[in-house]
Amino acid sequence: MLQYLWAKTTAISVLSFGFLILPSPSAIAETVLEKIERTGKFTAGTSKDALPFAYRNEAGELVGYSIDILNLITEQLEIELDRDIELELVALQPKERIPELIDGDVDIVCDASSFTWKRDRLVDFSFSYSSTGTRLLAKKGNDFWDPASLAGKRVGAIAKTTNERSIRLAQPEAEMVIFKDRAAGYEALENGKIDAFASDGILLESWLNNSPNPQNYQIMGDYSHEGIACMVAENNSPLLNVVNYSLVDFMQGFLDDKPEYVAIFERWFGAQGILPLTQDLKSLMIDNMQLLIDFKDRIK
Numbered sequence: 001m002l003q004y005l006w007a008k009t010t011a012i013s014v015l016s017f018g019f020l021i022l023p024s025p026s027a028i029a030e031t032v033l034e035k036i037e038r039t040g041k042f043t044a045g046t047s048k049d050a051l052p053f054a055y056r057n058e059a060g061e062l063v064g065y066s067i068d069i070l071n072l073i074t075e076q077l078e079i080e081l082d083r084d085i086e087l088e089l090v091a092l093q094p095k096e097r098i099p100e101l102i103d104g105d106v107d108i109v110c111d112a113s114s115f116t117w118k119r120d121r122l123v124d125f126s127f128s129y130s131s132t133g134t135r136l137l138a139k140k141g142n143d144f145w146d147p148a149s150l151a152g153k154r155v156g157a158i159a160k161t162t163n164e165r166s167i168r169l170a171q172p173e174a175e176m177v178i179f180k181d182r183a184a185g186y187e188a189l190e191n192g193k194i195d196a197f198a199s200d201g202i203l204l205e206s207w208l209n210n211s212p213n214p215q216n217y218q219i220m221g222d223y224s225h226e227g228i229a230c231m232v233a234e235n236n237s238p239l240l241n242v243v244n245y246s247l248v249d250f251m252q253g254f255l256d257d258k259p260e261y262v263a264i265f266e267r268w269f270g271a272q273g274i275l276p277l278t279q280d281l282k283s284l285m286i287d288n289m290q291l292l293i294d295f296k297d298r299i300k
Helices: 002-021 032-039 065-081 094-102 162-170 182-190 201-210 237-255 259-269 279-295
Strands: 041-046 054-056 086-091 123-132 134-139 154-158 175-179 196-200 217-220 226-233
Touching: 032 041, 032 065, 032 237, 041 065, 041 094, 054 065, 065 086, 065 226, 065 237, 065 259, 094 123, 094 226, 123 201, 123 237, 123 279, 134 162, 134 182, 134 201, 154 162, 154 182, 162 175, 162 196, 175 182, 182 196, 182 201, 196 201, 201 217, 226 237, 237 259, 237 279
Parallel strands: 041 086, 154 175, 154 196
Antiparallel strands: 123 226, 134 196, 134 217
16 A cells, blocks of 8 residues: 555656646747748748739739838848848738638738738737728729719629728628639629729729720729738737838838838839829828828837
8 A cells, every 4th residue: 555655646746747847838839930030931921913012923923012011021030030031922812811820821911901900809910001992993984982872783892801891881782792803803894794893992003004995994982991011920029020110111211212212112103113103192102101100219
């Protein structure tokens, strides 16, 4: 009996000691920034059809304003971590963005994502680096400037986007037609399968600017106003700090007329850019930058 008690006590002691020396899961959990430092790879989710923010060019490369922003973030990561960092781009559908972040398959998402409180419960947003809003693309002759005009109309949108949500809220009696990507939505509009296609105004402007028959279409209505930002998984403030620093550095540099930063903006939105902005839209983007810089301390 004494031998049994001694053996039992010894076993419990050994197990207790083992539990004491094993680190808890929280103690060994790796942050996204630590993973980037260990692997030397920065995996970014983005879009393949959100011109001019993120899209595939004729060579099949992912390019755009948001891709240039990701390159700036990568450069800042190299400075912070004192090592080379490889930027790996992954094209995602809008419905995949948040699940991929939560699962850790991508470290960040930068495309044309806009802030919503529902999304913010699941992920964290960076500072806004552009602005947009839901508008409608329709064939000329239609009048979809206000919500009442959409009752009973077939309105296309991409699933799980703020565009879908904005139209549903504005006019519950509209018949929503959901598409997997923008190309399918544009094709449906061209073929008369929908009356209008809802998307970010800047993206619609870009499509119209590159359309072979822009005279047949019109962009109308203002159904939401949103800021475009990057997203990272929750509880990763060290990475978010680097992202925000990179964004403020870029916007401050642009406002200070630094050539390398002005060139990035002009490449996409300037008079000779991919999507030349009207003076009103350009002023709106610049004003938003100025508001952010005025609110924050200057970097240097």
